[in-house]
Amino acid sequence: MSDPKILVALDYDNQQQALQLVDQLKPNLCGLKVGKEMFTLFGPEFVKTLVNKGFKVFLDLKFHDIPNTVAKACKAAAELGVWMVNVHASGGSKMMHAAREALEGYENRPLLIAVTLLTSMDEVAYSEIGFKRDLPEQVEHLAGIAKSAGLDGVVCSAWEARRLKEQLGTEFKLVTPGIRPPGSEIGDQSRIMTPEQAVVAGSDYLVIGRPITKASDPLKALYEISESIVS
Numbered sequence: 135m136s137d138p139k140i141l142v143a144l145d146y147d148n149q150q151q152a153l154q155l156v157d158q159l160k161p162n163l164c165g166l167k168v169g170k171e172m173f174t175l176f177g178p179e180f181v182k183t184l185v186n187k188g189f190k191v192f193l194d195l196k197f198h199d200i201p202n203t204v205a206k207a208c209k210a211a212a213e214l215g216v217w218m219v220n221v222h223a224s225g226g227s228k229m230m231h232a233a234r235e236a237l238e239g240y241e242n243r244p245l246l247i248a249v250t251l252l253t254s255m256d257e258v259a260y261s262e263i264g265f266k267r268d269l270p271e272q273v274e275h276l277a278g279i280a281k282s283a284g285l286d287g288v289v290c291s292a293w294e295a296r297r298l299k300e301q302l303g304t305e306f307k308l309v310t311p312g313i314r315p316p317g318s319e320i321g322d323q324s325r326i327m328t329p330e331q332a333v334v335a336g337s338d339y340l341v342i343g344r345p346i347t348k349a350s351d352p353l354k355a356l357y358e359i360s361e362s363i364v365s
């Protein structure tokens with residue numbers, strides 16, 4: 135089965151509601167992302183339920199801790215059978231190396247992806263945290279150290295995708311949240327693009343939550359987005 139292009143972010147506080155959507159979906163249509171909210175509420179069992187339904191599952195817990203702790207957390211994620219897991223690139227090279235090493239030896243090891251700068255950050259929020267490079271350069275810097283540490287790709291905004299593909303090659307995966315179909319609510323995101331623009335820019339996987347999950351007809355919203363990115 136080829137990789138899905140769209141990863142639906144299941145950010146629900148209600149498991150039944152999430153499963154109601156999931157049961158209308160097919161693994162060849164999209165992957166599923168479980169983040170901090172659903173994992174904290176429903177734990178590994180919920181993740182296993184999705185894996186057992188045949189979906190590629192992105193466990194988005196954005197590990198950011200000392201190398202040993204992150205390595206063990208990544209191993210625990212691999213044991214759940216997830217397809218993708220992420221860490222924060224700002225945890226540093228040593229941490230990322232340890233995470234990558236911990237996944238060695240798994241037959242179907244999860245893709246290991248590093249978060250660069252959150253897509254909710256705009257220039258103002260970014261300048262507040264005190265990094266010296268400008269924002270796109272900082273994303274490029276973090277992506278570079280992630281690649282050197284052996285990671286499979288990064289989470290970034292689609293705005294950074296073109297440059298990252300040029301610099302790091304087509305094989306290095308770009309996972310882009312902050313996707314907003316024309317006319318949809320921006321919410322707390324900042325560095326946004328439409329699904330179509332993001333694919334043209336070089337995004338490998340589009341992470342999309344509320345434009346699908348909060349739509350009056352989520353399935354229709356997902357199909358419309360899928361159609362908009364078919365070239």
Ligand SMILES: O=C(O)c1cc(=O)[nH]c(=O)n1[C@@H]1O[C@H](COP(=O)(O)O)[C@@H](O)[C@H]1O
Nearest residue numbers: 143169194251252253289311341342343344
């Ligand atoms: O790692 C992520 O998935 C992530 C990184 C990032 O920089 N920005 C970002 O929005 N996300 C996640 O992507 C999803 C985006 O959801 P929507 O804004 O509802 O489409 C959320 O579940 C976020 O936790």
